Amino acid sequence: MSTRISRDDLAARIAADIPEGSYVNLGIGAPTLVANFLPAGQEIILHTENGLLGMGEAPAAGLVDPDLINAGKQPVTALHGAAYFHHADSFAMMRGGHLDVCVLGAFQVAQNGDLANWSTGAPGAIPAIGGAMDLAIGAKNVYVMTDLLTRDGVSKLVERCTYPLTGAACVTRVYTDHAIFDVTERGFAVREAFGDNTTASLAALTGLDLTEPRPTETEPEHR
Template sequence: MTATIDRHELAQRIAADIPEGSYVNLGIGAPTLVADYLPADQEIILHTENGLLGMGPTPDPTHIDPDLINAGKQAVTAVPGAAYFHHADSFGMMRGGHLDVCVLGAFQVSERGDLANWSTGGSDAIPAVGGAMDLAIGAKSVYVMTDLLTKTGEPKLVVSCTYPLTGVGCVTRVYTDHAIFDVTPDGLAVREAFGDNTVASLSALTGLTLREAGT
């Protein structure tokens, strides 16, 4: 069976790639794990769209402040110097291009870097894109954190997205449990493969024409 890495290992890998001094937003779900693996000797400032700049790692269960939550309603911590502000100001930061990196989940990413990461949840449900559109277009770099395959074995990396789009051509890099992919003008390139995965095996899994990054 092809070797993969788990979400905590992937979160640690993403954290290592975020440049020091970056302002970063972590999307709802698995991306929030990245906060727990940021290097302690570097200043990386986390933003959450519900109005906090200077978010810290997950709190100890015995020291949870119910007033401190992220956009996914998870308990968080605040680092010294953290700032709180109105929701509208937070979205102004996102839309104004003030975030260096955002990490988002995905249902699909196209080989051109189109992102589909929201769902109505049902035919009669209200759409719930949230702030994902603002993040996808407003951040300077968009990292996607997702499994390469769905639970039924379908690839999430596709030629063209069939789900509603969150953003067009906005994805910079895709981090999956099988490999890391760069979005380039010539399509997706394998930056790093995990375990016994290869460019050839990943091409077979996704049905895409892949190449090694830098070639």
């Protein structure tokens, strides 16, 4: 049995966890896939920081509107009733606590919920600040979508971030190709393990003391 799931399957898993009626921002890269798997018939309003509320999934081939893009410059669609607005207004939405969920990528997530996703600090590396810092502190729930391990086999879940922080103690839940982890007062709790992964095998991969969620930690608080 495989120990990993595909990015599409992970995006579908994240989409299933987003409550109906939520205002959601999907970060650049893999998180944009979540838009393609939102449950049909549910109203989930997607926001992009370049000034669109009511974003739809990627357009079909041959139906691309060059004026409709997300923050990663990828073509998107606009749903009926969508609104366009100034970049500054979009950031006011993000910073003002008006988003229920954001989904971001990560270089590292610490067990206290610290997030590092804009720079590795390596000499010559091009930092990618974007709106991640505003989302990390402004969204009510911060979901991270990432591979559990780097290409070198190093865990992205860490005791303490060694890369420059995007936000402190801001992450609610981490969705990886191996398992889903909740950020709790006790550190990372394994909410769901994929394939033949177990809490023990995941602890060996990450080098962390992992637990399982308590009944009172079954779902993050959606305010």
